[in-house]
Amino acid sequence: MNGHEISEELVAFLDGALSVEDARRVEKHLERCPSCREILEDFRRTGQLLNRWTEIAPSPGFEPRVLTHIRASETRRPVSIGFGNLNRWFFGSPIRWSAVAAGIVLMAGAAYWIFPLSRNEDVLTEAEKDEMATHIDLYVDYGVISHLDTLKPMDATPPPQGDESSIINTA
Amino acid sequence: MAGQDLYRDDPDVESMLAFQKGDDQAFETLFRKYSRPLVNFSYRLIGNRGRAEEIAQEVFLEVHRAKSTYLPQAKFSTWIYRISTHRCWNELRRPERRLMAMQHRDPTGDEGDRAAVEPVAAGPDALQHLEAKQLQDAVADAVSSLPEQQRTALILCRYHAMGYREAAEAMETTESAVKSLMHRATVGLRDRLKSFL
Ligand SMILES: [Zn+2]
Numbered sequence: 425m426n427g428h429e430i431s432e433e434l435v436a437f438l439d440g441a442l443s444v445e446d447a448r449r450v451e452k453h454l455e456r457c458p459s460c461r462e463i464l465e466d467f468r469r470t471g472q473l474l475n476r477w478t479e480i481a482p483s484p485g486f487e488p489r490v491l492t493h494i495r496a497s498e499t500r501r502p503v504s505i506g507f508g509n510l511n512r513w514f515f516g517s518p519i520r521w522s523a524v525a526a527g528i529v530l531m532a533g534a535a536y537w538i539f540p541l542s543r544n545e546d547v548l549t550e551a552e553k554d555e556m557a558t559h560i561d562l563y564v565d566y567g568v569i570s571h572l573d574t575l576k577p578m579d580a581t582p583p584p585q586g587d588e589s590s591i592i593n594t595a
Numbered sequence: 596m597a598g599q600d601l602y603r604d605d606p607d608v609e610s611m612l613a614f615q616k617g618d619d620q621a622f623e624t625l626f627r628k629y630s631r632p633l634v635n636f637s638y639r640l641i642g643n644r645g646r647a648e649e650i651a652q653e654v655f656l657e658v659h660r661a662k663s664t665y666l667p668q669a670k671f672s673t674w675i676y677r678i679s680t681h682r683c684w685n686e687l688r689r690p691e692r693r694l695m696a697m698q699h700r701d702p703t704g705d706e707g708d709r710a711a712v713e714p715v716a717a718g719p720d721a722l723q724h725l726e727a728k729q730l731q732d733a734v735a736d737a738v739s740s741l742p743e744q745q746r747t748a749l750i751l752c753r754y755h756a757m758g759y760r761e762a763a764e765a766m767e768t769t770e771s772a773v774k775s776l777m778h779r780a781t782v783g784l785r786d787r788l789k790s791f792l
């Protein structure tokens with residue numbers, strides 16, 4: 425037994441993760457073992473090198489985009505029905521199920537028009553709307569726009585009416 | 596609740612409990628505190644910036660949905676990193692990812708940040724920038740080439756200041772397993788980065 429097996433404890437030793445007795449045992453071995461001291465030094469420098477991999481910044485608009493997404497999906501989330509009997513009644517008969525489902529669709533449709541304030545645009549603050557306008561391409565890429573009911577598709581840009589297009593058209 | 600008392604002094608647990616009581620601002624506080632660290636955690640673990648941001652978003656959605664059921668049983672950071680770890684591991688196990696398993700970091704995924712260390716003109720500064728970039732790439736490649744468990748433990752302990760015990764909780768393993776993973780990870784990195792030591 426030469427004691428070099430403490431080299432397996434050296435990373436934990438550097439991390440201060442050893443018990444007092446174990447740390448003392450490692451220290452004692454290090455005092456008289458240059459090769460383990462060298463390993464310790466390599467481990468220490470390896471740990472320092474890791475700092476060279478610096479953090480990345482999230483992409484522009486990340487925070488408001490995610491907050492918007494979370495609010496939008498929570499607004500749209502169906503409220504679960506906590507009454508076991510109602511669930512059994514509801515799912516027990518396909519006819520009842522379809523009748524109730526149709527009723528819900530009708531009511532939801534009516535509510536959509538009667539309560540316009542509950543739509544997603546009102547979940548956004550003014551600052552967030554500005555932020556979205558600035559990074560609108562990102563929101564499109566991430567599919568956030570699909571959550572925003574009130575954004576109407578833009579009208580297709582009419583073809584240019586200038587002389588050049590007439591020349592092309594008549595050519 | 597005993598669990599609640601145990602983590603009462605964690606301000607993030609306080610925020611989560613406040614959110615539970617209807618304080619939406621408390622959720623935003625947590626979001627702003629953790630969004631950047633979580634994006635970086637996922638990015639270092641899976642190597643793709645776009646997916647890292649999506650995973651961070653999924654994690655926060657999960658936190659938001661835990662509003663009514665949340666019961667503190669760990670520090671908030673341990674809990675949120677546990678959720679993130681699971682999602683990243685799932686991502687790494689997706690079959691289409693295995694095909695590109697060795698191509699860890701998406702070269703187009705972090706162009707913005709890489710551009711920041713790109714030399715802008717010739718000269719001693721430019722050389723320094725180039726060296727910094729090469730070293731950063733070497734470190735990133737070395738970490739990325741570690742096996743998944745070693746990489747996870749290393750990222751939690753070295754880039755997120757976790758002790759072995761907290762990392763063990765986040766990875767749902769034992770402290771001695773983390774100790775062993777950290778030893779093997781460090782040996783692996785030392786061997787891969789020998790020319791920079
Ligand atoms: Zn020795």
